[in-house]
Amino acid sequence: MIQLELSGEETSILVEVLESAYSDLRMEIADTDRKDFRDMLKERKAVIAKALAALGRPVTGAE
Helix, strand or coil: CCCCCCCHHHHHHHHHHHHHHHHHHHHHHHHCCCHHHHHHHHHHHHHHHHHHHHCCCCCCCCC
8 A cells, every 4th residue: 555645735636636526527428439438447446436535535426
């Protein structure tokens, strides 16, 4: 397990980046026809949701 020590500003920026990526993935998953690619995107979305939860910013509807 990796442990990071981040300042408040660093944490805020990281949360913004992760939330943006999460939102982008939601749109990409909806627009993807290939099941294998969609499954990979869903796994990535789940990892981002877990990271956001660890940062105290859980997303609603995380799969």
